[in-house]
Amino acid sequence: MSHVDEGALHAYLDGALDEYPVAEARRIRAHLECCGPCIGRLEEERSVRERASAVLSAADAPVVMPPLEELRRLARSGDSSAPVRARRRSRLGWAASVVLAVGAGWLLRSALPLTGGDGGSAAGVVASRSESSPTGGGGSAARHAREPVPVDATGASSRLAAAAVPSERTAAPATEGGVDEAGAVSREASDLVDSSGRPSGPLPAEASSRLARVAPADKGDTDAEALPPRELFAGGAPAPATPAPAPGDSVILADAGAGLPLGPPSGLAPGAPAGSAEPMAAGVAQAEASGAAGPATGPLRPDAGPGADERSRQEAGRAALELRTSAAPPRTGLGSVGIDAARGSGEPDSDRRASDPGSLVVPGLDVVSIVWREEGVIPAGVRVLQRLDAERLLELIHLPERVDPASLERAGPGVTELVVPRENGWLVLRAPIDEAALADLLRRLEAAP
């Protein structure tokens, strides 16, 4: 008869054997009645258990319970922060998860075999504007990402290129009304360089040098233009400079119209001309922006061959992640968010979801759009639309902990909603299907590799 392991001994001491399978619990109890060595070990473990409990009890805090009615009132008022004197919680852990998850997702795409793009996903990377939310107590209702505005491939690439240069500090004006260029990536870059294209703040030399390779160092202080995408990515002819992004923008990381299957992805076809580099991953763009993947003659040259293409994209994606986790925290913006959180926690598995791209989408469903939600420069979630069938969509809203799911607009009639607490925030699933089917989709998402 095998002896009882220490886990079972502790379960016995904790009175938790009832939660074990009946037969196993019976075996353990029977064994402990007749096995001398195990009884000895049981006493030893009992001592350990008591010592640990004593240690924990030595640092208890006095508990003062506020009236439940007061909490109910706060719940009705929609202000969960009221009893909390200062909302000092970090927003960074969640942001790091999103940053890394999106980057890792693109890495994953790059690792898959490329299919012939032929413009089929012309809006591979699209920028749109998130309307600035009205200030005041009801501001949370305006946190939703706005509808994507598809732009042409060149524009999309240009916008990614714009991400490589200072945005708010450049002379390039933000567009008014319509589409302007954005968002997270550009602001990250802008936070790392000053108006002259030089790194600002306490940047490590590594990050500084990367930025310097894409910043318009030879331009005047207020005349920084975007490095055109073809020059940036493929060494081709420059494309027109694009305006600087404005705060509140979102970056859509998927085909906004046709539905972009996650795998195998549409993308830069091997040997495709530089101009067809529409579905460029943000991570790749960011890596290019960082210069880590090489200068203009670098990795995404169409004539470098398909193998080199793939490798380059993977390297670039990795470099994007590397930059986010190796640079010192800049003053503000997404860059600081991602970097700070990734480095700051010091907890080995605290960001484990961050490297789990599968947790953003339900595998096997076409992705219609992925929109980075923002409030100013603060990330406020990721909204993913996936196609269930020809008529129905699944909406996934990944929210950081600080954003209360109750602040979202209510789901429409006939739409089922699930709100799931996750490690670093919330996941809201909405679809015009029954709850069981939605729960099944949640299980598929959770089980994603």
Added chain:
Amino acid sequence: MATDWSDVYRSTFPDLVRFLHHKVWDGERARDLAQEAFVRALRHQPKQPRAWLFQVAANLARDEARMVLRRKRHLTLLKAETDAHDPGPSDPGVELDERARWHRVQEALEALSERDRDVLLLWDAGQSYTDIAEQTGLAVGAVGTTLARARRRLADAYREKEEADVARR
């Protein structure tokens, strides 16, 4: 069946504060975060309120801990908490001992891996093996093993810190 929130509140709030306190090491913040978790629960009306509350509390505490870590406020928090814990007149020697003990507990807990610490604190806050398993992704059978390891490490780490403190005096 509708949740009896008064009952949930009475039975869970103290455990939640205890759990949070061992994570954020600030009694005031622990109470605030517990309140915040409850307000959210009242709004969302989860079907399994106790498990839900601990999940949310763990999220809140994790964020809090990162913030605290980043600002390197450990000692400040400890001092503030100790002051808040015993605001009345007290023997300075006793107060000093208590402060040192709290610090040792905190350091001993920090010697554990995050998962071991989570499992131990969830158990300490009254969660069942099944609840802990659901919250941490462990199998029920692995909860006991994790607890055994965590308890032993905690007790050992605390004893080492205690001995080091004695040797320093």
